Amino acid sequence: MSPTPKNPGTRNPGTDLRPDWFADIRINTPAVERRAATLPVRRSLKKDWQAAWLLNAVRCIDLTTLAGDDTEDRVARLCAKAMQPVAPDLLAAMGVEGLTTGAVCVYPTMVAAAKRALGNSGVPVASVATGFPAGLMPLDLRLAEIRFALDQGADEIDIVITRAHVLRGDWAALYDEIRAMREACGPARMKAILATGDLKSLENVARASHVAMQAGSDWIKTSTGKEGVNATLPVSLVMCRAIRDYQAQTGHRVGFKPAGGLRTAKDAISWQVLMREELGRDWLAPDLFRIGASSLLGDIERQISHHVTGRYAAAHRQAIA
């Protein structure tokens, strides 16, 4: 029997490096792909049920801007959207109050602007760090970047791993690097971006997931959004099963964040079905589930508008995100 689960929101303290927990992992890729293919059609969600799942997706979104031309003004507009992600008239029609996104996610130099814009709304600011997106910088600079983001006020840190450690099977190097990042994060909760599109095999995805959790990551995240292939359902299924195995071994609950390329309301529902069926209802809340997305919210709001009014809103009503 698994150890008793920890409370939501508590940190994952990690463990010593335990390669024996993942060394023998073999993945049946066709079986994973078949299972993943069932998820988008697993539930035919209609009307109120569909609206409820879409509203839940909104509260789990890390509303993101990670572009070279980001400005403080753009970040302020993103934050306004995070605090009021769906038009007030639509929410009122559904009897919903106080809906925000799970967080906003920005580059370190934009954290202070995001904190100012969000004020005391309670919406956390997540900062990417450690040489996002490639991570190819000396470790001391990557750790310094975490400290900079924290000084600016970041509540959560999304780190990137050195893909070469995974490709060479150097699990000790990967563990030590993530452990050092976790220590640099202090009280801020940490998401480890595995950049799964760079990892070459589902076995590597599973092994990197285990090492990231053993090193104390509070969430594991698929992608930066900048790889050639970003979040996919097969990769997400493998990562969720690693989370389940880690919980069975330790009792610690680690969150999951698919990111990159999630654009449609249908995506938002498919990934929630995955969480519900593989990890259970507790993984449908922002403490344990985030969707990293820059443009998903627009389609969700469009579908919610259709649900409430019977019409699709004009694009200008969903101008941001």
Ligand SMILES: O=C[C@H](O)COP(=O)(O)O
């Ligand atoms: O972490 C979030 C991703 O960078 C967002 O990717 P996206 O722009 O494809 O939604």
